[in-house]
Amino acid sequence: MPSFDAFAADRLSWLLRYATALTCDPYLAQDIVQEVMLRAQSRWSRISALDAPDHYVKRMVTNEYLSWRRRRAARDVTSAHSTLEAISPPVRDPAHQHAERDAMRACIATLPRKQRAAIVLRYYEDNTDEEIAGVLGCSAGTVRSHISRALSTLRAAAPGFAVTEAYR
Known part of the structure; x- marks a missing residue:
């Protein structure tokens, strides 16, 4: 121990x-x-x-x-990011890959909390549906639903990205 x-x-x-x-x-x-x-x-x-x-x-x-x-703090992060974008438009980063990753993280930040957690556990932690279900306290089917909805939202928000690869 x-x-x-x-x-x-x-x-x-x-x-x-x-x-x-x-x-x-x-x-x-x-x-x-x-x-x-x-x-x-x-x-x-x-x-x-x-x-x-x-x-x-x-x-x-x-x-x-x-x-x-933590709900209020998470909303403050998202709204602060949106406010910054409204004040000054994003500047093209010379390192294209880093810019794509930052943009994808901004899109991920707008997802509902459980969908965001499911996406991070799947694509950042490489967990299976069952492992994610254990962490989130739900069924594997619910995990697949969260991931499917999150990916649909991300694809709609960022149609030019390879959604599952830009975050890694």
Whole structure:
């Protein structure tokens, strides 16, 4: 059974990357991971006894992101991004691939929370429908529905992108 300090040292950057992909906001991601790690530390004796404590903590991060306490912050991120675009139009980045990825992340930021989580878990984390269902607490069919709707929305918003590849 690894200590919490060893777990945190090994998995913190992975959790921050995952949370940043979910939230599309590195500062909100830091807040979420910080809160989850504080709760995980206080419950570490139970969590470390599980077969896959990292999956449990990942689910904690996902649940914190999806929780009602974060809804306003997520809306603020999306509206702030929209406001910035209205003030100054996006400038063409000389690195075309980075510009496409940024545009795709902006489109992903507009998705409903569960659809965004399903997309991130599928294309960023390479999880199966069953694994995503376990993290989101729903059926595999619901996961497929979330992903299908999200991809339809992304294709409509960004018809020139290869939707499943630009985010990676």
